[in-house]
Amino acid sequence: GESVGLHLPTLSVQEGDNSIINCAYSNSASDYFIWYKQESGKGPQFIIDIRSNMDKRQGQRVTVLLNKTVKHLSLQIAATQPGDSAVYFCAEAGGSQGNLIFGKGTKLSVKP
Amino acid sequence: DAGVIQSPRHEVTEMGQEVTLRCKPISGHDYLFWYRQTMMRGLELLIYFNNNVPIDDSGMPEDRFSAKMPNASFSTLKIQPSEPRDSAVYFCASSLNRGRKPGANVLTFGAGSRLTVL
Numbered sequence: 001g002e003s004v005g006l007h008l009p010t011l012s013v014q015e016g017d018n019s020i021i022n023c024a025y026s027n028s029a030s031d032y033f034i035w036y037k038q039e040s041g042k043g044p045q046f047i048i049d050i051r052s053n054m055d056k057r058q059g060q061r062v063t064v065l066l067n068k069t070v071k072h073l074s075l076q077i078a079a080t081q082p083g084d085s086a087v088y089f090c091a092e093a094g095g096s097q098g099n100l101i102f103g104k105g106t107k108l109s110v111k112p
Numbered sequence: 113d114a115g116v117i118q119s120p121r122h123e124v125t126e127m128g129q130e131v132t133l134r135c136k137p138i139s140g141h142d143y144l145f146w147y148r149q150t151m152m153r154g155l156e157l158l159i160y161f162n163n164n165v166p167i168d169d170s171g172m173p174e175d176r177f178s179a180k181m182p183n184a185s186f187s188t189l190k191i192q193p194s195e196p197r198d199s200a201v202y203f204c205a206s207s208l209n210r211g212r213k214p215g216a217n218v219l220t221f222g223a224g225s226r227l228t229v230l
Contacts, residue, residue, distance in 0.1 A: 032216035043116075043203050043221030044155070051216075089155065093216040099145075099168065100219065102155040 012109045019077040021106045023090035028071060030094030035064060035075045038105070039086045047075070047088075077108075085110045116222035118204050124228045130192040133225045136185055137206030145219060146179055146189050147203040155203070161187065162209070173198075194229045201226045 013019045025033070031052040036044035050057045050064045050073075057064050063076040073090050087105040094101055117136040125131055137144045146158040159169040164181045172179070176195070181187040191198055205219040 034218065036221075041223075043205075043223050044219075046218050046220070049218065099157055099160065101157075104154040 009104070010107045010109070012111060013080050015080060015082060015110050015112050017080055019075075019080045019084070019108060019110075021075045021077075021088050021090075021108065023073040023075075023103055025071050025073060025090075025092045025094065027092060027094035027101075028068070030092040032093035033064070033066060033073050034091050034093075034100065035062075035073075036089045036091065036102075037084075037086045038089065044089060080108075080110050082110045082112060084108060116204055116206055116220055118202075118222035118225050120225055121223065122226045122228075124230065125194055126230050127195055128193045129229075130190065131194045131198075131227060131229075133189040133202050133204075133227070135187045135189070135204030135222060137187070137204070138208075138220055139185065141206035141208050141220075142184075143207045143209055143217070144181060144187050145205040145207075146187070147205065147221075149201045149203060149224070150199075158189070158202075191227075194227075196229045199227055199229050 034049040035047040037047050038044045048059045048062050048064050050066050055066050061078045065074045077084055085108055087107050089102050089105045091100040091102045116138055119134045142163050145160040148156050148158055158171045159179045160167055161181045164184055177191055179189045201224045203221050203224045205221040207217040207219045210217055
């Protein structure tokens with residue numbers, strides 16, 4: 001079926017270290033992927049997206065990697081800061097209507 | 113733009129009562145989505161509209177749930193009668209279609225409406 005899942009529900013890193021958040025997807029027909037950050041009490045906030053014709057895309061301190069062979073997506077955050085503490089969701093546009101399907105999220109905790 | 117505006121931010125009600133959640137999308141956006149978030153099920157798409165027309169409501173849990181979009185700047189999600197299992201955070205999101213599938217555009221989410229049904 002169509003589903004997006006996360007390998008790690010929680011991730012704790014030291015401030016200044018790099019963080020890697022992983023995501024698996026099951027629909028090989030998905031052609032668009034997106035990462036959202038959700039802070040406590042707020043709605044999800046767009047971080048970065050990538051289309052299936054790419055395998056890497058970089059933003060400010062963030063990089064998304066897409067491996068279509070194993071249907072795996074990752075978000076790398078460089079020099080993690082306390083303000084990066086949040087729940088991170090990956091999503092794929094793979095539903096029958098092309099809707100975004102969200103994973104259950106990974107909580108990132110940054111230790112000072 | 114103030115972003116996607118949702119109200120109320122918090123709602124506590126008793127089982128059997130009617131609940132109405134409201135959303136004002138970003139001006140100019142042509143897609144509007146309603147999501148529900150719970151710890152157990154994560155973010156679930158309930159329904160979405162394109163140019164005020166409901167396109168897919170297959171995620172609406174049951175007939176107790178209904179959504180309307182009378183114009184481009186307003187949408188409501190109504191639960192009647194409400195039940196304790198409806199307790200969740202309800203998010204509204206909007207996007208501007210750039211010629212792709214509905215989900216293949218960046219969604220901007222509101223701050224959510226936290227519903228507690230006692």
